[in-house]
Amino acid sequence: MDHHWSKKKVLVTGAGGFIGSHLIERLIDLGADVTGFVRYNSRNDWGLLEIIPPHMLDSLEVVSGDLLDFDAISGAAKNVDVIFHLGSLISIPYSYNRPRDTIENNILSTFKYLNRGKGTGCGKIRPYIFKRGIWHGAVCAD
Numbered sequence: 001m002d003h004h005w006s007k008k009k010v011l012v013t014g015a016g017g018f019i020g021s022h023l024i025e026r027l028i029d030l031g032a033d034v035t036g037f038v039r040y041n042s043r044n045d046w047g048l049l050e051i052i053p054p055h056m057l058d059s060l061e062v063v064s065g066d067l068l069d070f071d072a073i074s075g076a077a078k079n080v081d082v083i084f085h086l087g088s089l090i091s092i093p094y095s096y097n098r099p100r101d102t103i104e105n106n107i108l109s110t111f112k113y114l115n116r117g118k119g120t121g122c123g124k125i126r127p128y129i130f131k132r133g134i135w136h137g138a139v140c141a142d
């Protein structure tokens with residue numbers, strides 16, 4: 001397992017979030033070379049990535065942008081071996097109140113990204129599915 005991730009170039013979207021930031025810590029522990037894609041904000045705040053152990057920052061490149069901006073995501077995804085796509089709006093009350101925003105942000109951005117996978121250099125896309133059959137994201141792996 002450790003050998004598998006050593007020196008692998010990995011992009012994680014939703015990097016400032018709960019799962020993304022913990023995944024990044026683990027990947028860095030396993031020797032991966034990680035790029036974290038965080039949503040841009042004017043405070044240049046990286047979310048939960050702000051509190052990962054400081055020594056891990058040497059193995060991490062952070063790219064700010066929006067998943068709806070295909071140029072931003074395809075730029076970040078150039079030459080990576082694996083993509084964990086975890087960026088999304090996850091709040092259930094918010095998705096009831098703002099379904100359009102949720103659909104555009106989560107489904108359309110993922111669709112664009114999958115549909116133009118070649119532009120990201122992603123050869124093979126494996127969706128990952130959690131319990132109850134709900135699709136929560138995708139992993140790009142050659």
Ligand SMILES: NC(=O)c1ccc[n+]([C@@H]2O[C@H](COP(=O)([O-])OP(=O)(O)OC[C@H]3O[C@@H](n4cnc5c(N)ncnc54)[C@H](O)[C@@H]3O)[C@@H](O)[C@H]2O)c1
Pocket residue numbers: 013014015016017018019020037038039040047065066067068086087088089090105109130136137
């Ligand atoms: N947390 C859990 O227990 C859990 C369980 C099962 C599945 N999941 C799934 O895992 C994924 C990540 O969940 P999480 O708990 O880390 O969520 P989170 O809200 O902590 O993180 C999501 C991140 O995505 C980013 N994001 C949202 N829209 C973006 C956009 N347009 N551009 C760039 N970044 C954007 C947010 O800024 C946030 O940092 C989701 O798909 C979620 O449904 C989470």
